[in-house]
Amino acid sequence: MNSPLRIEEDGVAAEQVWSVVTAMVGELRQRVPRMLGFPANLAWDASAAHSLLSMLINNAGDPSEHDDSGNDVKSFERAVLSWFTGIAGGDRDTYGYVTASGSEGILFGLFVARHRFPRAPVYLSADAHYSVRKAATILRMETVTVPCRDDGTMDPSALARLCRRHRDARGGRPGDGAVVVATIGTVMRGAVDDLPALREAALAAGGVHLHADAALGGLVAAFCHPEPAWNLAHGADSVSVSGHKLLGCPVPCGVVLTPRRYLPPAPTGQYLGAPDHTLGCSRSGLAAALLWCRLREAGTRGVRETVHRCRRTAAYATEALAAAGAHPERFPGALTVTFDRPGPRTCATWHLATQGDRAHLVAMPHVTPQAVDALCADLRGS
Template sequence: MNQAVPVAASVADVFRIDRFARADEELLDQLDEFIAAMRAQKPYVLGYPGNLDFDYRRLGGLLGILSNNVGDPGSYEYPAAGSKAMERAVVEFMTQLANGDPYETYGYVASGGTEANQFGLDRGCTLLPAAKIYCSAAAHYSIRKNARLMRKPLVVIPSDYTGRMDVDALAHQCRQEHGRGAVVVATIGTTMTGAIDDVGAIAAAAAHAGEVYIHADAALSGLILPFTPWRNTWGFGHRDVGSIAISAHKLLGMPVPCALALCRWEFVDPQVEGEYVGVTDATLGCSRSGLASALIWYSLARKGATGLARNAHQALDTAEYAAGRLDEAGLHPILLSASITVTFDRPDEWICHKYHLATEGDRAHIVTVPHVTESVIDEMCLDIIGSRP
């Protein structure tokens, strides 16, 4: 059995919590050091898709209140101590970006992409209880985790060299499950290459099993595609897509992980839960972070669709720049259409560590979210060239 990796004792000792209270000044000094260290690393975090270009310190007053969103965003709870009005505005705006009708779409702010994915899979498996879950080998590992937690059989379909699901292999598997239906995860921006699965082809291939429910994991590209030529066809633009997950902390930039869980209303049946709070609740989280909803609302309202478009185009342009510089450095980069993920030959380990590169086998990648600059890409390329014998 695999054992959890223990935290180094020297690190744990620094933050040890003892029996007796410690002085506030000492604790605040430690936090200041922690914050400074994190900020010093910000320019060099290239391999992971969390946009660090944000500053919510002006909203510090939110840390002096409890904002707890209980139950459905549209359901009034007796305590009324949350930010549901902001959450509803966020859901409506994001639904429209995903080509959905706000009057026909249910949604809420989840704790992260994993929960948003589980929400979509739960809706699909409730609709098709005999169906297996299908995902590509390039799908995010949260799909495997969620299938295990849901005690549902998972069929992992090979992906091609770009990371897209092999629809012929999917069709082969689904022919063996004729009449049982299929719950399929279409990845809209795979973890390592940023590949976008062909939803139409997936729907046709999975139809060999019978009725099909597609969940779109758009954690990475959900705030990119609305500002590309795919804008009118992605997401709920495909009639076979029943639910979508879109991370907020990736392209938008958040101090806490959070995501949008969106689903067609026809697949959601809110029930009255928790009589003492008086709400209907189709969410997975029950009590949810009202802070996250308030922060997302502020960011979206401050940027508007035009600001989000600028973010997306900047990220796409930086990816093109990175691919060019990495090509000049002889690192065989690959940049897929509408992607902000650039894969390339894996450099020395010290370079992977310095620039927080995500690696898989002999390849590495960077994700050009808005805090990633051309100057840091140049610095990385110079380091790579300089490391050669």
């Protein structure tokens, strides 16, 4: 049977291609009101940016350096980085770039950490994102899992014990240092690790590089009052934030930041004419331009108001799920609400993320109180 997706010897008319794409997008849009379980903002319509698709836009090499290709939008990327640097407590010494994902941001953070402390293990919580282990495997870094406290945050006391154990295994001398990955908004519970406490605990191992995986929770934390310790000004040595989660950029992307003094030496591609500290070299100028569009359109005030609206939805969901008998839990200020895992049909209908006997919803901008009410009605009927 021929499929409309099959790529064959002969091409087809452009109208046929785009009719398939239009139908696919229509199907995806029909699902949006029921997509409650995953942290992606599906509310921003970037179709007005179609002119960005008229040519390749490649931000090759460092954002701060001109390259000889000429088909970049690095000025847009620098504007995005300036905004994120301010939000994340950086300064003029801060280096960063637009990544392909939050996971690339974690990989870059560990890459910088390994340059600083080549023999240090990576300490991560039991609730850290799985991409932390993947990044450590790529870099051939040892990992040590640290237990969590009851609220889902990494236990500083347990971290200190593990760092001392690592030190004592070397005859009581200071160890090889510690690379600690703190999570600002854990996957299932939205918990925010205590950066100052984790840094203090890890000093038992010697030098410390503290990476903050703030993929979802960073922008939430930035607009909470009081603001939790989550960024460079609060003791992180590198920070990664997602661009497609809360902000809703229509292509996966993120931003990673670290003090320039921590960077490994950068090779310079002679043909490119620019130094390159990035992991990707060729990078999506489309993502950088779309992030700029989103932030320029919303402004800081708009992002702040989005966070506050989403937090109100999360609070509403907590009350509604309690009334439905689903035993919800919510980390203070988080957009994530966990509750008793419903049956397979309900999980599939609402695209819920699950772990063990718990499920969660994430109050992204497209998640409405009406959707929460419909979920609760489904829970009562199941």
